[in-house]
Amino acid sequence: MESSTIKIILEVFHYLFFICSFLAILSYILLSIISARETIEYVKKNSFVNYKHILSSPISPSITIIAPAYNESLNVVENVRSLLSNHYPNYNVIIVNDGSSDDSLEKLIEAYDLEYVDYEVDEKVKTQPFRKGVFKSKNPAFEKLIVVDKENGGKADALNMGLNISDSKYVACIDVDCLLLEDALQKMIKPFLEATDHKVIAAGGVIRIANSCVIKGGKLIEVNLPKNLLVQAQILEYLRAFLLGRMAWSRLNGLLVISGAFGIFDKYIALEVGGYDTNTVGEDMEIIVRMRRHMEEKNEKYKVAYIPDPLCWTEAPDNYKTLISQRNRWTRGTIETLRKHRKIAFNKNYGKFGLISYPYWLIFERLAPIIELVGLLYFGILIAFNLVHWEYAVLFIALAYLFSVLFSLVALFSEELTYNQYKKKGVGIKLILLCIIEPIILHPVILYAAIRGNIDYYFNKTKKWGAMERKGMSSGETN
C-alpha cells in the first residue's frame, strides 16, 4: 500500500474519532443539564407529598412483588422479611423458588410457617411446571406471602410464573437479594396513578450499592462507603448512571431499560406482550423495549417512569472476576435486545423511540466499547509506525480523562444536594478522590468485559444462548 493511502485512511480515522468524542461529550453535557432541571422539579414536587394519605387508602391499587430465588438459602429468610415489611396497604409477595438445589424452600417453610396449598395456575405465559407447588403461611402476620416452588427455568421464566400467579394490577419485579426501603412501593406506584393523558407502562427505580452497609432485620440501618476500591468505583458509576443519565432520559421519556433489580410494571401490558423473554440474558431490558414497541405500534401515548429516590439496595460484585462476568452478561443482553428489535432503529414510525433513544443506545452503549477498542488499536498502529503526534495524543487523553472526572464530580454534587446518602465524616474527601482515580480503575475493566461480551456473543456458541448458560439469577442492568 502506498503511504498516501495510509495517510488518507488515518486522516479519516482522525475525524471519525473526533466526531465520536465530540458527540459523546455533547450528549453528556446535555444529559447533565436536563437531569439537573428534572431533579429540581422532582424535589420541589415531592417536598409536600404526604405518602401517609395513599398509605391508608382502602382503594389503593394492588401490587404483587415477584422475587425469583435460585440457591439463595443463605439469606432468603432475611430477604423475604424485608419484602414483607413494606409500607403499602394492598400488596402481596410471591417468592418463586426456581428449582434451587439447596434448602431454600425448607428454610422458608420453617421460618414462615408455610403449608402446601392446592393451586391451579392460569398459564397466561408458558413456563416450566411446578415442582412442589404453592405454599402459604399459617400465621396471619405473614398472610401476604406466597412461595412457589417450580422446576428450574431461569430468571425470566421464574418472573413469568409470578406474572401468571399474581392477581394484582401491578407487579414489582425484583431480585430477592435486594433490600427495598419501606416506602418503595408507595413512591413507585405514584407515577402510574398520576398520569392523566398517557399511560405509564412501567416505572424503574434507582439501584444503590449495599456492600458494607449495615442491614438488620431486613432494614437498612447505616450507609457506609465500602473499603474495596472496585466497589467504591461502582458506586460512583451508579451515581452517574442513575442521577444523571436515567434522570435525563426519563425527562425525555426515552428510558430503554429499567433495572431488573427493581421495577414496577402494568401487569396487563406485560402479559399482553407475552411476559419476559426466556431466550435472552438481558430480559430486563428486552421487556421494556418490547412493551414500548407494543405501545408505539398500538399508537397509544405512554411513558416509562423513573423514581430517583434511593429505594433499592443491592450487593455489587467485589472482585474482578464477578464484575467482568456481570458486565459481559449485560453486554450480551444489550446486543440481543437491540438485534431482536433492530426494526425500530431510525424508524420514524416509532417516533422519538426509534429516532433518538434506540440510536443513542446503539451508538453510546452498544458500539462505544468497539469504537474505543478500534481507537486503541489505531493508536497502537500509530506508535508502531512512529506516526504519533504526541502533543495531540497527550492532549486528547487529558481531555477525555478530565471530562470524565468532571462528569463524576457533577454526579457527586447532585447526590450531595439531593439524597446525600454518604453522610459520614471523612467520606466526602474519599468520594472526591474516587472521582479522580475511577477512570483508571474501573473503566479498563468495563471495556474489557464489554469486548469479551461481544466476542462471546459472536464467536462463543456455548455462551450464545444465554438462557442455557446460566440458570441462576443476575442483578439488573445499570447503565
Next chain:
Amino acid sequence: MHIYDYIVGAFQEAPFLIQISLVVVVAMIITIVILIIGLRATRSLLKIKDKEIANYKTQYEALIVDFLYSGDDSDEMSKSQRSIIIKLKSGVRIPSRQKSIITILSSLMDEVSGEMSDDIKSLYRKTGLAGHARHRLKSKKWHIVTKAIWELRQFGVYEGQEEVSKFITHHKREVRKEAQLYTVDLFKFEGLSFLDDLELPLSEWHQLQLLEALMTEGNPKICDIKPWLRSPNVSVILFAIKLAKIYNQFEVKEELISLLAHPNKEVRSAAISVLNDLFGYETEELLQLSKDAFSYEEVHVRTAEL
C-alpha cells in the same frame, strides 16, 4: 521569567487545534477545582444544617408538648403557655426554625384528634404561622404557594378560603391539586363543587387523595352526585362512580346504567363494577342483555376487580 516566556512562546507557535485544546484543558481543570471546593463547602454546610435541625427538633418538640399540657381547663391561656408562645413566635421569624416547628406540629396533627388537635390548630394560629402561610400565597413561586396551601389545610385554617379558591383552576397541576384538597378537606362535599365545571382531568392519585380528604373525621352528608355522573369530563365521572360505591348511592342506578353505553371503556367497566357491588345479581341480567357490548377485556377487568 524564563520559563514563563518559554511557555508563552511555545503556546503561540503551536497549531490552532492544540491551542484550543490547551485552553479547554485549563478551563476544565479550573472547573474541577471549583467543583471540588464547592463540594467541600456544600458538605460542611449540610452537616451544620443537619445538626441544627436535630437541635431544633428536640428543643421545639419539648416546648410544644409542654404547651399542650400546661393548659388549665379554662379557655384562657396559662402563664407558662403564654411564655411558650412568645418563644415559639421568635422562632417562627427564622425560616429554618419555622420549618422545624411546622414539621413537628404537622406530624402531631396526623396522629391525634379531638381536643388535642384543636389545641394544635390554635397554637398554629397564635404563633403567627397561619398569617405567614396566608402571606406566602402571594408568592410568584408555585412550590411556595402549594406548600402554603398545604399548611392552611393541614391546620384547618378556614379563613384562607377566599384566597385559596383562586388557585382551584391554576395552570400548574400541583397548585390546583393542593387547592382542591384544601376545599374538600375543610368543606367536605360542599368543597367538591369545583367538579361541576371542571375541564382539567383528575389523576387517579388525586382522586384517592380527595376521597381520603372526604373521609377524615366525622361522617359528612353526601350531596347529589348525579350531575357529576353526567359530566363531560371522564375523570369526574370516574370519581363520581367511586363516590357512589363508597357511599352506597342506590339512587343513582339510572345514571349508572346509562353509563354502560359510555364511549369510554374505563367508565363502562367501573360502572359495571359498582352496579355489581350495589345491586348484585340484578347486574348479571343487565350484563346478559348487553353482553355483545362488552369485550373480553372488560369482563376480565370486572372479575379482577371483584
Next chain:
Amino acid sequence: MMKRHKIVLAEDNSTLSLLLKYKLEKEGYELLIAADGKQAIDLVESYNPDLILTDIMMPYFSGLEVISHVRNKLKKKTPIVVFSSAGQEDMVLKAFSLGASDFMTKPFSPNELVIRIKRLFSEFKTIG
C-alpha cells in the same frame, strides 16, 4: 403504696411518643419508649411490662410481629393496644386474630387512650 404500672410504647413518631409519655406519666404510669418494633420486643423481654401500646406500621418489626412475638414466643397475656391508620381495617382484624386486646385508629385523642388504658387495667385485674 401501689406499684406503678409499666407500659411499653412502640411508636416511630417521636413527638407523639413524647406527648403520650407526658400524658401517661401524669396519670401515674411508668413509660418505656421504643422507636421501632425491634426495640419494643427488647423492652418487653427485659422489663416485663403490664401493658403494650404499639403502632402497626413500624420500622424493622411491624406491630403485628410484636403481638405475635409476645403471644407465641414469650407466651405472655400482657394486654396489647394497637394503633392503626384509617384504611388498615384488615390489619386490625389480623392484629385481633393474633391476640391484640384493643385498637385505636389514628388520629386518636390521647384522652380517650387514657380511658381505654384504665379500663383495660381494671378488666385485667378482675380476670387475672
